[in-house]
Amino acid sequence: MSSQIAPSKRVVILDFGSQYTQVIARRVRECQVYSEILPCHTSAAKIAAAGFAGIIFSGGPASVYSENAPKVDREIYALGLPILGICYGMQLLGNDLGGKVERSERREYGAGSLDVHADAPLFRGLPPSLDVWNSHGDKITALPPGFESIAKTENSPNAAIADFGRKFFGLQFHPEVAHTPRGKEILKNFLFEVCGCSADWTMEGFIEKTCQDIREQVGDGRVILGLSGGVDSSVAAALLHKAIGDRLTCIFVDNGLLRAGERDAVAQLFAGAFGIGLRIVDAAEIFLKKLKGVTDPERKRKIIGGEFVRVFERAAKELKAEAKGKGKSGYRFLAQGTLYPDVIESVSISGNPASLIKSHHNVGGLPERMKFSLVEPLRQLFKDEVRAVGYQLGLSKEVVARQPFPGPGLAVRVVGKITAERLRILRDADLIVLEEMKAADWYYKVWQSFAVLLPVRSVGVMGDERTYDYTVALRVVESQDGMTADWVRLPHELLARISGRIINEVQGVNRVVYDISSKPPATIEWE
Numbered sequence: 448m449s450s451q452i453a454p455s456k457r458v459v460i461l462d463f464g465s466q467y468t469q470v471i472a473r474r475v476r477e478c479q480v481y482s483e484i485l486p487c488h489t490s491a492a493k494i495a496a497a498g499f500a501g502i503i504f505s506g507g508p509a510s511v512y513s514e515n516a517p518k519v520d521r522e523i524y525a526l527g528l529p530i531l532g533i534c535y536g537m538q539l540l541g542n543d544l545g546g547k548v549e550r551s552e553r554r555e556y557g558a559g560s561l562d563v564h565a566d567a568p569l570f571r572g573l574p575p576s577l578d579v580w581n582s583h584g585d586k587i588t589a590l591p592p593g594f595e596s597i598a599k600t601e602n603s604p605n606a607a608i609a610d611f612g613r614k615f616f617g618l619q620f621h622p623e624v625a626h627t628p629r630g631k632e633i634l635k636n637f638l639f640e641v642c643g644c645s646a647d648w649t650m651e652g653f654i655e656k657t658c659q660d661i662r663e664q665v666g667d668g669r670v671i672l673g674l675s676g677g678v679d680s681s682v683a684a685a686l687l688h689k690a691i692g693d694r695l696t697c698i699f700v701d702n703g704l705l706r707a708g709e710r711d712a713v714a715q716l717f718a719g720a721f722g723i724g725l726r727i728v729d730a731a732e733i734f735l736k737k738l739k740g741v742t743d744p745e746r747k748r749k750i751i752g753g754e755f756v757r758v759f760e761r762a763a764k765e766l767k768a769e770a771k772g773k774g775k776s777g778y779r780f781l782a783q784g785t786l787y788p789d790v791i792e793s794v795s796i797s798g799n800p801a802s803l804i805k806s807h808h809n810v811g812g813l814p815e816r817m818k819f820s821l822v823e824p825l826r827q828l829f830k831d832e833v834r835a836v837g838y839q840l841g842l843s844k845e846v847v848a849r850q851p852f853p854g855p856g857l858a859v860r861v862v863g864k865i866t867a868e869r870l871r872i873l874r875d876a877d878l879i880v881l882e883e884m885k886a887a888d889w890y891y892k893v894w895q896s897f898a899v900l901l902p903v904r905s906v907g908v909m910g911d912e913r914t915y916d917y918t919v920a921l922r923v924v925e926s927q928d929g930m931t932a933d934w935v936r937l938p939h940e941l942l943a944r945i946s947g948r949i950i951n952e953v954q955g956v957n958r959v960v961y962d963i964s965s966k967p968p969a970t971i972e973w974e
Contacts, residue, residue, distance in 0.1 A: 456480065456645050458638065459499045461487045462791075463507030463517045463535050469788060471505060471533070471623040471634075473829055478635045479646035481827075484791050491522035501529040501642035504536025506621065510550070510585050511535070511542040519543070529614035529641045531569075531634075537608070537617030538585055544615075547589035551602065556582050561620065565597035567609050568640035569616055569633050579606075580626035586619065614641055650835045654686065657824050661690035665780055669694045669770060670822055671763055672782040674725070676713045678849055679784030679825060682833050685840040686824050687782055688723045696724040696778070698762045700755060703731025703870070704856030707878040716846065726766065730758045738858065738865045744974035747865070751855045781819035785826045786833060850895045851929065859974040863902030868955070869917075873900040875953040876919045883945045884923075893935050894926035898949070899962075899973045907957030909950075916957040919949055923961075924971055932966040 458475060462468045462484050475482035485494075487504075494502065502523065509516045521543065524530075532540035538548045561577045563570045570577075579600070587605045590596065598607035600619070608617045616637065622630030638644045670687055674680050674697035687695045697717060701710050710727065718725040737750050767778050825833055837847035853859050857877075861869050876898040884890040899920040907914040921942070926932035946959040962969075 456647060457497075457499050458482050458501040458503060458642060458644065459489075459494060459497070460484045460503045460505055461489060461519060461536075463487045463505050463539070464509065465506040465533075465535070467621060467623055468505040469791070469829070471503060473831070474623045474631050474634050475503075475638065476648060476829070476832065477631065478638055479648045480638050480644045481648040487517045487519055489520070491520045491526055494523060494528075495526055499528065500644050501531070501637070502526075503637075504530065504532040504539060506534030506536060506582070509535065511538045511548050524613075524615075529637070530616070531637050531641075532615075532617040533623070534582065534619060534621060537619055538587060540615060540617050541587040541591055541594070541605075541608070544591035544594070544610075546587050546591035546594065548585050549588045551584055551586045558626065559600050559602075559620065561598050561600055561606055563598045563607070565595065565609070567597040567607075567611075567616075569607070569609070569618075569636050570598070571636050571640055573629055573632060573636075578628055579620035579622075579630070580624050581620050587617075616641070650832065650839050653827070653832075654689070654836060654839055657686060658690035661687060661822065661824060664820075664822060665691055665694070667694075667776045668780055669696065669776055669778040670780040670782050671766060671778050671819070672697045673759060674699045674713065674717065675852075675854075676709055676846075677784075677852060678830075678837065678847060679786060679833060681717075681842060681846050682837040682840065683782055683784040683825055684717060684723060685721065685842055686836065687822070688721060689840060690824075693724055694776070695782075696726060696766055698726050698728065698759060698766075700728045700730055700758050700762075702734040702751065702755065702758075702856060703867075704734065704751070704858045704865075706852070706857065706881075707874040716843075726762055728758055728762050730754070733758065735865065735867060740864060742863050744859055747858045747974070748855050751858060779820055780822045782822040782824070785823040786830060787826060787828055788830075790826055844891070848891050850890070850893075850897075853972055859972050860897065861900045862973055869900055872917060872953060872955045873898060873919075876900070876949045876956060879948045879952065880921065880945055883941065883948065887938075887941050887944075889935075889937065889941065892925075894924050894929065894932060895971060896921075896923040896935075898922075905958050909957060914957045916955050918958040918960060919953070919956050920973070921945060921959065921961050922971070922973070924966070926966075926971070929971065932971050934963045934965055937961075 458480060460468060460471050460482055468484055472482040472484050507517060542548045559579050559581045561579045563575045586603045590605060590608060593610040593612060594608045596605045597609045600606040603619055606619045621627060622633040672684055674684055684697050699713055714725060714727060717723045734754055737754055738747060741747055741750060770777055834847045857870055857873055858865055861873055880896055880898050884896045899922055901918045901920055903918045904915055905918060907916060923935040923937055924932040925935050942961060949956055949959050
């Protein structure tokens, strides 16, 4: 869908396996310029055909002189496009064009000071001394022909280099990370001063253009969307409804593993306030029967995923039959809330934290025999952009800024056997966590906050009587993307209120504990 954006208004980021590649893309988009990530081995012909306004080489974990170091198609240098190389990208630029890269005597990692000593468009409007963040063990010791040093650090006289004639620039530090306070301004200068981009990548424009594209793709057909109540599917539903109105029908499967009031809230918002066609399938009894006696978390996930496919497939077939019986255009399309990080092909390099190819999954892994054409209106967007679209479409903060919720639902938060009674206990406890976190203005400050029901019973005393009841664990973490996380140091007063309410109000619980483990080594969810 990148072809939707005018070529002269886009830049491409070639990925050399950096864990910061997506951060670069996000910083560029924050400047209201559309960015696209492609593998470093993308051909010059493909880049030329796409008509990008500029190229950014990402960093990476390799050394340019290593045997298996990632390379670029050398024809890229002859395209006449501005290039900005960052860290490994700068070293590759220098090495490919006739310079020399060597291992530094002293690794440069962490905060540093950059001294700018030349008039260069990258540093226009910035002071001559800048705080920057370094992370490299190599450096350019001899510049390629046509290049000159434009900034230095204590460790490197060539911390920033430029070939002004060809508009090639290199930065040894990382302008994309928050630890380089004015790094975004450097990127902005590259985009506007060097590449001549326009600042017109806005969510308002995205909504308008995407609605047009949806109408063109769908024609007079109808669309089914699996609605979970999460951010991605909710925003996708609102966007599709804006584009095609009542030709969208959402299917919401109540698997009996939802949080308190979830089904009613979804119905009230989408069928009520938005007037979106909503088919609610009550399958709680089916799921609980399938999960009876199952304790292994992987078996839980497989059972839930497989049963979801069957339930969703039956509901979709019913919708198709109803539409056909009424002589209406058929349901030929399935909508998914696929996001841009799900479709980026990352470069696989040994030792690289980002070295994997992400495979996006559709709703429950729906079988090909359903024969739907896919509609993925959010596949250009990062998560923060999805939230911005949600606000533009009128969704509330409760929906748009909602904390992540696992696909298998409460099944992976009831440790051990799943029963209706144990689910009831967890729902009641989890609702108290939600209420108290919101009341204390902590809910939107953390990544996730929830209760876990443990298969542990212990002795307690309540009202002078002995009890032998369950234990609830509280899990509250802060994170940027869920890949790593740290436990949140909540005020003791808040923890006391949550614990007191759960023990006093939730029948079957007499003990509350707080999980103070980080990820890694622990995971965010207990199962």
